[in-house]
Amino acid sequence: MEQISQFVSVVIERLKTHYPVVNTQLDHASAFELLIATILSAQCTDGQVNKVTKELFARYPDPRALAGANLDDIKKIIFSTGFYNNKAKNIKACSHKIQNEFNGKVPRDIKALTSLPGVGRKTANVVRSVCFNFPTIVVDTHVLRVSGRLGLTDKKDPVKVEFELMDVLPRSVWNDIGLQFIYLGRRICHARKPACDRCFLNDLCPSVTSV
Template sequence: MEQVSNFVSIIIERLKAHYPVVNTQLDHTNPFELLIATILSAQCTDNQVNKVTTVLFARYPDPDALAGANLDDIKKIIFSTGFYNNKAKNIKACANKIQKEFNGKVPRGINALTSLPGVGRKTANVVRSVCFNIPTIVVDTHVLRVSRRLGLTRATDSVKVEFELMDILPKTVWNDIGLQFIYFGRQICHARKPACNRCFFNDLCPFALTALPDA
């Protein structure tokens, strides 16, 4: 157990050294905007989502406005984010439920958030972490991949990974470490061609130790 604790401590220290300040790259001014932006970010870059939400929120700035929007108009605005048919239906329905069942305010609770159309645990945890400062671990494809390669989990299900990480990581780092893993996954630990040769974990990462030529 002590060995695992030391291993985890080293990971935390190195991530903090390389990514001392982490923030979501999705532009927003309130929980509602971040919620909708996160739904739109599925299979889309943050940069593209930011371009789209600038237009979307200028026209539909709150749950009431988006809930009453014409579905085809929403589709036209968010077309470039991909999967626009489902996304348009989800964000309109999500806004409608927030307006009708939560008095126009994005709820804080995980169960309430995941009851909203298009909102899974990842999206809910992004909002809870960033907007409400509730300790959560956001598990997206980068976090899942990095956690498995570092040997922190063997699970392939994002919810299982979330809870396993919660068991081994101190709560004080939960909100940052998800974003740190995302930064790291985007910059170094790529899905297809990870840059193990310049990775600051390559002396202890099980994946890198088998992937490097001189391992």
């Protein structure tokens, strides 16, 4: 049995109670679709990405098709996600590399995944967790903020935070807790004005502002 602090244990149990079922909000039918959707989700809402990928994958359903797509056509489809020039180049190049270097299949290895254009550790960990069931902690801006406010880390670099959280949290909760932190960050622990009075962790949180 993993040894964890009483504080961490209570945080985990309350997160499970309030967010018992956690799933990515990005629509996908394959690891490839989730990978592309996650790249597109940077600085964009999941809802908007889902609208875009519905059309994108209807026209270009696999790495071969997207790799061969006209770049301007991709840009038009994904325009509303923001930063569409770089995103279009990345998803086309990413698809090309998957098709030509990985036989059309999204790799599972973190090193191979992060070698793909537009794919950092966060995106790679999303795919590894959701599609391949590898124990990972996905660190986005919400996870950075919530874990820092809870005192679980004092780091600001996402990679350092990922490894620090892996040290303090039991492996069995890694896949869920990132999404639970994201839910908490979106709904309660807002960046500018956290709703501490509504937070189910306000009696534990060292950063609580008011109750």
